[in-house]
Amino acid sequence: TSPCDRQAPATAGLSHDKWEIDPHELMLLEELGSGQFGVVRRGRWRGSIDVAVKMMKEGTMSEDDFIEEAKVMTKLQHTNLVQLYGVCSKNRPIFIVTEYMRHGSLLNYLRRHKQSLNSNQDLLLDMCIQVCKGMAYLERHNYIHRDLAARNCLVGSENTVKVADFGLARYVLDDQYTSSGGTKFPIKWAPPEVLNYTRFSSKSDVWAYGVLMWEVFTCGVLMWEVFTCGEMPYGRLKNSEVVEKVQKGIILEKPKGCDKEVYEIMKKCWHALPENRPSFRNFKEQLASVSQKLL
Protein backbone atom coordinates (compact mmCIF):
# COMPACT_ATOMS: atom_id res chain seq x y z
CA THR A 1 0.00 0.00 0.00
CA SER A 2 1.23 3.55 -0.66
CA PRO A 3 2.43 5.52 2.41
CA CYS A 4 -0.73 7.70 2.41
CA ASP A 5 -2.95 4.57 2.94
CA ARG A 6 -0.98 3.73 6.09
CA GLN A 7 -1.89 7.16 7.47
CA ALA A 8 -5.65 6.65 6.90
CA PRO A 9 -7.50 9.57 8.60
CA ALA A 10 -9.11 8.73 12.01
CA THR A 11 -12.61 9.10 10.49
CA ALA A 12 -11.96 5.94 8.42
CA GLY A 13 -11.14 4.21 11.72
CA LEU A 14 -14.03 1.73 11.54
CA SER A 15 -12.21 -1.60 11.26
CA HIS A 16 -15.30 -3.08 9.53
CA ASP A 17 -15.40 -3.24 5.74
CA LYS A 18 -18.54 -1.90 4.10
CA TRP A 19 -20.18 -5.35 3.91
CA GLU A 20 -19.79 -5.75 7.68
CA ILE A 21 -22.81 -4.51 9.66
CA ASP A 22 -22.44 -3.46 13.30
CA PRO A 23 -25.01 -5.55 15.25
CA HIS A 24 -25.49 -2.60 17.61
CA GLU A 25 -27.11 -0.79 14.69
CA LEU A 26 -29.70 -3.58 14.37
CA MET A 27 -32.97 -3.88 16.29
CA LEU A 28 -34.46 -7.41 15.96
CA LEU A 29 -38.27 -7.65 15.71
CA GLU A 30 -40.75 -10.49 15.10
CA GLU A 31 -39.84 -13.86 13.60
CA LEU A 32 -40.70 -14.25 9.90
CA GLY A 33 -40.16 -17.97 9.76
CA SER A 34 -37.31 -20.41 9.58
CA GLY A 35 -35.52 -22.05 6.70
CA GLN A 36 -32.50 -24.16 5.87
CA PHE A 37 -30.25 -22.09 8.11
CA GLY A 38 -32.50 -21.34 11.08
CA VAL A 39 -34.62 -18.42 12.15
CA VAL A 40 -35.30 -15.31 10.05
CA ARG A 41 -36.50 -12.15 11.77
CA ARG A 42 -37.71 -8.74 10.68
CA GLY A 43 -35.49 -5.93 11.92
CA ARG A 44 -34.65 -2.25 11.77
CA TRP A 45 -31.18 -1.06 10.73
CA ARG A 46 -29.89 2.36 11.81
CA GLY A 47 -33.32 3.10 13.24
CA SER A 48 -35.15 3.47 9.95
CA ILE A 49 -34.30 0.79 7.36
CA ASP A 50 -36.59 -2.30 7.34
CA VAL A 51 -34.48 -5.44 7.06
CA ALA A 52 -34.75 -9.23 7.19
CA VAL A 53 -32.11 -10.93 9.33
CA LYS A 54 -31.15 -14.58 8.74
CA MET A 55 -29.53 -15.91 11.91
CA MET A 56 -27.32 -18.74 10.68
CA LYS A 57 -27.62 -21.78 12.93
CA GLU A 58 -24.13 -23.10 13.73
CA GLY A 59 -22.96 -25.92 11.47
CA THR A 60 -25.50 -25.28 8.74
CA MET A 61 -23.23 -23.37 6.37
CA SER A 62 -19.53 -22.95 5.52
CA GLU A 63 -19.36 -19.52 7.09
CA ASP A 64 -15.89 -18.30 6.11
CA ASP A 65 -16.47 -19.10 2.43
CA PHE A 66 -19.84 -17.34 2.61
CA ILE A 67 -18.42 -14.24 4.32
CA GLU A 68 -15.84 -14.02 1.52
CA GLU A 69 -18.60 -14.34 -1.11
CA ALA A 70 -20.77 -11.73 0.67
CA LYS A 71 -18.37 -9.05 -0.63
CA VAL A 72 -19.36 -10.04 -4.19
CA MET A 73 -23.06 -10.45 -3.38
CA THR A 74 -23.41 -6.96 -1.91
CA LYS A 75 -22.29 -5.63 -5.31
CA LEU A 76 -25.15 -7.40 -7.14
CA GLN A 77 -27.81 -4.67 -7.23
CA HIS A 78 -31.04 -4.79 -9.25
CA THR A 79 -34.69 -3.88 -8.59
CA ASN A 80 -35.64 -7.56 -8.98
CA LEU A 81 -32.98 -8.95 -6.63
CA VAL A 82 -33.42 -8.93 -2.84
CA GLN A 83 -30.56 -6.62 -1.87
CA LEU A 84 -27.92 -8.02 0.49
CA TYR A 85 -27.07 -5.11 2.82
CA GLY A 86 -24.30 -6.97 4.63
CA VAL A 87 -23.34 -9.48 7.30
CA CYS A 88 -22.57 -9.44 11.04
CA SER A 89 -19.66 -11.87 11.05
CA LYS A 90 -17.74 -10.85 14.16
CA ASN A 91 -19.76 -13.12 16.47
CA ARG A 92 -21.85 -16.28 16.25
CA PRO A 93 -24.40 -16.93 14.94
CA ILE A 94 -23.58 -14.79 11.94
CA PHE A 95 -26.41 -12.59 10.63
CA ILE A 96 -27.22 -12.09 6.95
CA VAL A 97 -29.00 -8.74 6.57
CA THR A 98 -31.11 -8.04 3.46
CA GLU A 99 -33.81 -5.65 2.38
CA TYR A 100 -37.24 -6.60 3.82
CA MET A 101 -40.04 -7.93 1.60
CA ARG A 102 -43.34 -7.52 3.43
CA HIS A 103 -45.45 -10.21 1.69
CA GLY A 104 -43.12 -13.16 2.16
CA SER A 105 -42.33 -15.87 -0.36
CA LEU A 106 -43.89 -15.85 -3.85
CA LEU A 107 -45.13 -19.43 -3.31
CA ASN A 108 -47.07 -18.54 -0.15
CA TYR A 109 -48.31 -15.33 -1.80
CA LEU A 110 -49.68 -17.29 -4.79
CA ARG A 111 -51.45 -19.73 -2.48
CA ARG A 112 -52.84 -16.98 -0.25
CA HIS A 113 -54.16 -14.84 -3.13
CA LYS A 114 -55.36 -17.53 -5.56
CA GLN A 115 -58.89 -16.11 -5.81
CA SER A 116 -57.75 -12.69 -6.99
CA LEU A 117 -54.79 -14.02 -9.00
CA ASN A 118 -56.31 -16.82 -11.04
CA SER A 119 -58.39 -14.53 -13.25
CA ASN A 120 -55.47 -12.15 -13.68
CA GLN A 121 -53.14 -13.70 -16.26
CA ASP A 122 -51.50 -10.30 -16.81
CA LEU A 123 -50.46 -10.07 -13.15
CA LEU A 124 -49.16 -13.66 -13.19
CA LEU A 125 -47.17 -12.94 -16.37
CA ASP A 126 -45.88 -9.67 -14.88
CA MET A 127 -44.58 -11.58 -11.84
CA CYS A 128 -42.75 -13.99 -14.15
CA ILE A 129 -41.30 -11.07 -16.14
CA GLN A 130 -39.98 -9.46 -12.94
CA VAL A 131 -38.23 -12.71 -11.95
CA CYS A 132 -36.84 -12.97 -15.50
CA LYS A 133 -35.39 -9.44 -15.24
CA GLY A 134 -33.62 -10.29 -11.98
CA MET A 135 -32.31 -13.53 -13.47
CA ALA A 136 -31.16 -11.77 -16.68
CA TYR A 137 -29.10 -9.43 -14.47
CA LEU A 138 -27.50 -12.41 -12.66
CA GLU A 139 -26.87 -14.10 -16.03
CA ARG A 140 -25.17 -10.93 -17.29
CA HIS A 141 -22.89 -11.09 -14.25
CA ASN A 142 -22.24 -14.82 -14.76
CA TYR A 143 -23.89 -15.49 -11.43
CA ILE A 144 -25.75 -18.81 -11.06
CA HIS A 145 -28.65 -19.03 -8.55
CA ARG A 146 -28.67 -22.87 -8.11
CA ASP A 147 -32.04 -22.95 -6.33
CA LEU A 148 -34.47 -20.76 -8.27
CA ALA A 149 -38.08 -21.59 -7.31
CA ALA A 150 -41.20 -19.69 -6.22
CA ARG A 151 -40.27 -20.43 -2.56
CA ASN A 152 -36.99 -18.53 -3.07
CA CYS A 153 -38.58 -15.41 -4.55
CA LEU A 154 -40.15 -12.74 -2.34
CA VAL A 155 -43.02 -10.29 -2.76
CA GLY A 156 -42.90 -6.65 -1.65
CA SER A 157 -45.42 -3.79 -1.88
CA GLU A 158 -47.25 -3.10 -5.19
CA ASN A 159 -46.76 -6.72 -6.32
CA THR A 160 -43.00 -6.32 -6.72
CA VAL A 161 -41.32 -9.71 -6.99
CA LYS A 162 -37.62 -10.22 -6.32
CA VAL A 163 -35.21 -13.15 -6.53
CA ALA A 164 -33.68 -14.07 -3.14
CA ASP A 165 -30.83 -16.22 -1.84
CA PHE A 166 -28.97 -16.33 -5.17
CA GLY A 167 -25.79 -18.41 -4.89
CA LEU A 168 -26.44 -19.23 -1.24
CA ALA A 169 -26.95 -22.94 -2.01
CA ARG A 170 -23.15 -23.28 -2.44
CA TYR A 171 -22.63 -22.75 1.30
CA VAL A 172 -25.17 -25.24 2.65
CA LEU A 173 -23.39 -28.02 4.57
CA ASP A 174 -26.35 -30.43 4.72
CA ASP A 175 -25.57 -33.03 2.05
CA GLN A 176 -29.23 -34.10 2.04
CA TYR A 177 -29.67 -30.74 0.30
CA THR A 178 -26.47 -30.50 -1.74
CA SER A 179 -26.27 -33.97 -3.31
CA SER A 180 -28.79 -34.83 -6.05
CA GLY A 181 -29.59 -38.09 -4.20
CA GLY A 182 -30.42 -36.22 -1.00
CA THR A 183 -33.97 -35.95 0.36
CA LYS A 184 -33.82 -32.12 0.38
CA PHE A 185 -32.36 -31.67 -3.13
CA PRO A 186 -34.78 -29.63 -5.29
CA ILE A 187 -35.22 -32.47 -7.85
CA LYS A 188 -38.39 -31.00 -9.40
CA TRP A 189 -36.56 -27.84 -10.42
CA ALA A 190 -33.46 -29.65 -11.78
CA PRO A 191 -32.60 -30.37 -15.46
CA PRO A 192 -31.05 -33.68 -16.68
CA GLU A 193 -27.45 -32.33 -16.59
CA VAL A 194 -27.87 -31.39 -12.93
CA LEU A 195 -29.56 -34.69 -12.02
CA ASN A 196 -26.76 -36.65 -13.75
CA TYR A 197 -23.65 -34.50 -13.27
CA THR A 198 -24.71 -31.65 -10.91
CA ARG A 199 -23.59 -29.38 -13.76
CA PHE A 200 -25.10 -25.99 -12.76
CA SER A 201 -25.19 -23.09 -15.21
CA SER A 202 -27.40 -20.15 -16.13
CA LYS A 203 -29.13 -22.65 -18.45
CA SER A 204 -29.95 -24.89 -15.47
CA ASP A 205 -31.39 -21.74 -13.83
CA VAL A 206 -33.49 -21.33 -17.04
CA TRP A 207 -34.91 -24.86 -16.55
CA ALA A 208 -35.80 -23.98 -12.93
CA TYR A 209 -37.34 -20.73 -14.18
CA GLY A 210 -39.68 -22.75 -16.43
CA VAL A 211 -40.83 -24.72 -13.38
CA LEU A 212 -41.27 -21.43 -11.48
CA MET A 213 -43.50 -20.18 -14.34
CA TRP A 214 -45.49 -23.43 -14.03
CA GLU A 215 -45.84 -22.80 -10.25
CA VAL A 216 -47.11 -19.28 -10.96
CA PHE A 217 -49.56 -20.34 -13.69
CA THR A 218 -51.07 -23.21 -11.75
CA CYS A 219 -52.66 -20.24 -10.05
CA GLY A 220 -54.29 -19.31 -13.29
CA VAL A 221 -57.01 -21.94 -13.13
CA LEU A 222 -60.48 -20.87 -14.25
CA MET A 223 -63.05 -19.99 -11.59
CA TRP A 224 -65.07 -23.22 -11.77
CA GLU A 225 -61.98 -25.43 -11.54
CA VAL A 226 -60.71 -26.63 -8.20
CA PHE A 227 -57.97 -24.15 -7.28
CA THR A 228 -54.56 -25.66 -7.72
CA CYS A 229 -52.63 -22.56 -6.78
CA GLY A 230 -48.85 -22.72 -6.49
CA GLU A 231 -49.11 -26.44 -7.00
CA MET A 232 -46.22 -28.81 -6.28
CA PRO A 233 -44.77 -29.76 -9.70
CA TYR A 234 -45.29 -33.44 -10.67
CA GLY A 235 -47.81 -33.68 -7.83
CA ARG A 236 -47.12 -36.42 -5.34
CA LEU A 237 -44.63 -38.32 -7.50
CA LYS A 238 -41.59 -39.58 -5.59
CA ASN A 239 -38.29 -37.96 -6.49
CA SER A 240 -37.09 -41.16 -8.22
CA GLU A 241 -40.23 -41.15 -10.41
CA VAL A 242 -39.64 -37.49 -11.33
CA VAL A 243 -36.00 -38.23 -12.25
CA GLU A 244 -37.23 -41.05 -14.52
CA LYS A 245 -39.75 -38.74 -16.25
CA VAL A 246 -37.26 -35.91 -16.71
CA GLN A 247 -34.66 -38.32 -18.14
CA LYS A 248 -37.27 -39.55 -20.63
CA GLY A 249 -38.02 -35.95 -21.64
CA ILE A 250 -41.50 -36.04 -20.10
CA ILE A 251 -42.33 -32.46 -19.11
CA LEU A 252 -44.92 -30.75 -16.94
CA GLU A 253 -48.36 -30.52 -18.60
CA LYS A 254 -49.96 -27.15 -19.35
CA PRO A 255 -51.59 -25.77 -16.20
CA LYS A 256 -55.39 -25.42 -16.64
CA GLY A 257 -56.28 -21.87 -17.57
CA CYS A 258 -52.73 -21.07 -18.66
CA ASP A 259 -52.53 -19.22 -21.99
CA LYS A 260 -51.29 -21.51 -24.79
CA GLU A 261 -48.59 -19.04 -25.87
CA VAL A 262 -47.33 -18.76 -22.31
CA TYR A 263 -47.05 -22.56 -22.15
CA GLU A 264 -45.14 -22.60 -25.45
CA ILE A 265 -42.60 -20.25 -23.86
CA MET A 266 -42.46 -22.29 -20.64
CA LYS A 267 -41.68 -25.40 -22.69
CA LYS A 268 -38.58 -23.76 -24.19
CA CYS A 269 -37.02 -23.84 -20.73
CA TRP A 270 -37.22 -27.62 -20.66
CA HIS A 271 -35.08 -28.56 -23.67
CA ALA A 272 -33.03 -31.64 -22.70
CA LEU A 273 -29.85 -29.91 -23.90
CA PRO A 274 -28.88 -26.71 -22.03
CA GLU A 275 -27.60 -25.05 -25.22
CA ASN A 276 -31.08 -25.36 -26.79
CA ARG A 277 -32.70 -23.39 -23.95
CA PRO A 278 -33.06 -19.63 -24.38
CA SER A 279 -30.96 -17.25 -22.26
CA PHE A 280 -32.79 -15.07 -19.72
CA ARG A 281 -31.78 -12.12 -21.89
CA ASN A 282 -33.71 -13.19 -24.99
CA PHE A 283 -36.39 -14.75 -22.81
CA LYS A 284 -37.24 -11.32 -21.40
CA GLU A 285 -38.04 -10.05 -24.92
CA GLN A 286 -40.26 -13.05 -25.74
CA LEU A 287 -42.23 -12.62 -22.52
CA ALA A 288 -42.59 -8.88 -23.09
CA SER A 289 -44.05 -9.47 -26.59
CA VAL A 290 -46.52 -12.10 -25.28
CA SER A 291 -47.61 -9.71 -22.53
CA GLN A 292 -48.25 -7.03 -25.19
CA LYS A 293 -50.65 -9.42 -26.95
CA LEU A 294 -52.30 -10.53 -23.68
CA LEU A 295 -52.91 -6.98 -22.38
Ligand SMILES: CN1CCN(C(=O)c2ccc(Nc3nc(-c4cccc(NC(=O)c5ccc(C(C)(C)C)cc5)c4)cn4ccnc34)cc2)CC1
Ligand atom coordinates in the same frame (compact mmCIF):
# COMPACT_ATOMS: atom_id res chain seq x y z
C1 LIG B 1 -49.81 -11.02 5.59
N1 LIG B 1 -48.81 -12.06 5.54
C2 LIG B 1 -48.58 -12.55 6.92
C3 LIG B 1 -47.58 -13.66 6.90
N2 LIG B 1 -46.36 -13.19 6.25
C4 LIG B 1 -45.17 -13.30 6.86
O1 LIG B 1 -45.13 -13.78 7.96
C5 LIG B 1 -43.91 -12.90 6.20
C6 LIG B 1 -43.68 -11.56 5.88
C7 LIG B 1 -42.47 -11.19 5.30
C8 LIG B 1 -41.47 -12.15 5.06
N3 LIG B 1 -40.28 -11.70 4.48
C9 LIG B 1 -39.10 -12.35 4.36
N4 LIG B 1 -38.94 -13.62 4.77
C10 LIG B 1 -37.73 -14.22 4.59
C11 LIG B 1 -37.60 -15.61 5.00
C12 LIG B 1 -38.42 -16.14 6.02
C13 LIG B 1 -38.25 -17.48 6.37
C14 LIG B 1 -37.32 -18.30 5.72
C15 LIG B 1 -36.56 -17.74 4.69
N5 LIG B 1 -35.69 -18.47 3.91
C16 LIG B 1 -34.57 -19.06 4.33
O2 LIG B 1 -34.28 -19.04 5.50
C17 LIG B 1 -33.73 -19.76 3.30
C18 LIG B 1 -34.07 -19.73 1.96
C19 LIG B 1 -33.30 -20.41 1.02
C20 LIG B 1 -32.17 -21.11 1.41
C21 LIG B 1 -31.34 -21.87 0.41
C22 LIG B 1 -29.86 -21.66 0.64
C23 LIG B 1 -31.68 -23.36 0.56
C24 LIG B 1 -31.63 -21.44 -1.01
C25 LIG B 1 -31.82 -21.13 2.75
C26 LIG B 1 -32.59 -20.46 3.69
C27 LIG B 1 -36.69 -16.42 4.33
C28 LIG B 1 -36.63 -13.56 4.02
N6 LIG B 1 -36.82 -12.27 3.62
C29 LIG B 1 -35.96 -11.40 3.02
C30 LIG B 1 -36.66 -10.27 2.81
N7 LIG B 1 -37.92 -10.39 3.29
C31 LIG B 1 -38.02 -11.65 3.78
C32 LIG B 1 -41.71 -13.47 5.38
C33 LIG B 1 -42.92 -13.85 5.95
C34 LIG B 1 -46.52 -12.64 4.91
C35 LIG B 1 -47.54 -11.55 4.96
